[in-house]
Amino acid sequence: MPSVTLIDGRQVDSASPEWRAECLQRQRHIDTLMSLALRHDRAQYLADVEKAEGPEAARRLRERFAEAWTRKHQPQEAPKETT
Numbered sequence: 001m002p003s004v005t006l007i008d009g010r011q012v013d014s015a016s017p018e019w020r021a022e023c024l025q026r027q028r029h030i031d032t033l034m035s036l037a038l039r040h041d042r043a044q045y046l047a048d049v050e051k052a053e054g055p056e057a058a059r060r061l062r063e064r065f066a067e068a069w070t071r072k073h074q075p076q077e078a079p080k081e082t083t
Helices: 017-035 039-053 055-073
Strands: 003-005 011-013
Touching (some): 017 039, 017 055
Antiparallel strands (some): 003 011
């Protein structure tokens, strides 16, 4: 399996329990952020994550959240008609 870099800088296998736990934690944060209606609340939540988990955790979370937000809010293509 390929190796990945954890938030703390350690290199681990991408199938490791540490990587899985980090990914699950990040996904829980994304789910919480997606449930917050106000931009101010999302910014405060991100600031709290940075304080509790560090700047690298917050940076990675911001990236993944931006991707999730874009996927959710981009216009859907209309189904193509077949003739």
